[in-house]
Amino acid sequence: MESPQHFAHIGVTGRPMVETGHVTVIRQMTYQPVGRGAAAVETLTFHRLRELNDGGTQRADFHVLAVVDAGHGTVTVDFLPYGLGARSAVWIAPGAVHRWDDIAEVAGHVVLFVPTAPVTRATRELVADPDRVAQWSVPDADWPFVDAARSHLLLEASAPPVGASTELPEILLSALIARLRPPHSAARPVNPTFRRFRSSVETHFREHHDAGYYARALGYAPRTLSRAVQQATGRTAKAYIVDRLVLEAKRLLAHDRLTAAGCAGTLGFPDASNFSVFFRTATGMRPGAWQSMTAVK
Incomplete structure (x- = not known):
């Protein structure tokens, strides 16, 4: 545009x-x-x-x-x-x-x-x-x-x-x-615990990938947090964090044209290799393959 x-x-x-x-x-x-x-x-x-x-x-x-x-x-x-x-x-x-x-x-x-x-x-x-x-x-x-x-x-x-x-x-x-009245994508009711978790993930997902961090930061037992996220989304807290990281990685690869090393630095991974393994495990594709597939010609 x-x-x-x-x-x-x-x-x-x-x-x-x-x-x-x-x-x-x-x-x-x-x-x-x-x-x-x-x-x-x-x-x-x-x-x-x-x-x-x-x-x-x-x-x-x-x-x-x-x-x-x-x-x-x-x-x-x-x-x-x-x-x-x-x-x-x-x-x-x-x-x-x-x-x-x-x-x-x-x-x-x-x-x-x-x-x-x-x-x-x-x-x-x-x-x-x-x-x-x-x-x-x-x-x-x-x-x-x-x-x-x-x-x-x-x-x-x-x-x-x-x-x-x-x-x-x-x-x-x-x-x-x-x-x-835009609908909510989650079919299950959204509870206050999940709202706090969701907000915290949105703020900190680039630095913290561990569900345990969010449980400690929000003052919940890990099991309590996991149950709240499962009730709201049908996914575990860890899976929710992974999905958010994958979405941002796809955006960075497709739009910002970052390399695996650039994505690793932006998303808090130790190095390009670590990020590449994460991305391939989550999506079944290497970062470079995803980037090529979404390239604007």
Whole structure:
């Protein structure tokens, strides 16, 4: 995606990559507020997104929330394809590697916002939830409310930032998120112990790979923590940590084009060999093979 020139707050940086005779630019998109009254929310249509999109892989430090009115298409988020259809929504969290594969026939809007933009406790918890699904269909009964919330947000986001109006898009973004009600990917109930564990893993997974560390840090017996994680996810605490490390490793290999040594340093492994063994055990592939498979040509 090229830099949205009329959205002054979105900056895009590119890193050239030379590979098998092809030169590709992998883009890192950053949210860059301009001035003290800069908005924390930006909006654009899918028509404008098509003008900006070059079909490349992107990784943003802000949230991307799309609401589809009509048409069909696809988007890839963290290496998984998702369909775009009428009355569906897509939520791409900061750090996720994504690519708009096919949006030629899609109509709707995209909302870009920083993690701190929502103003209510419930919507901030949704924004911080790493297990929120990436794509879902909006129930017919909910659609009129979603449409109304979006329309009000679009109207306020287009207004000049005068006085308190700079806060209104954030308030209306919260209303839209609340009306969209993004589902949680875990079928089991999320308990407070797991919430604390999940938050701690998200903060420390690069330095600490041992489930025992999180049990000690959170003040739980290892068995208590393991039971809570199993109840919430169906996985052991160790498997949850491994899955988070693998996801970040895939992002670093595919988007940042890091070597095994670079991934080892970033993710807290002693050396490239140790990381390579970990990655191959978890995925069945060598890091270099994964990187080649996901290369943008």
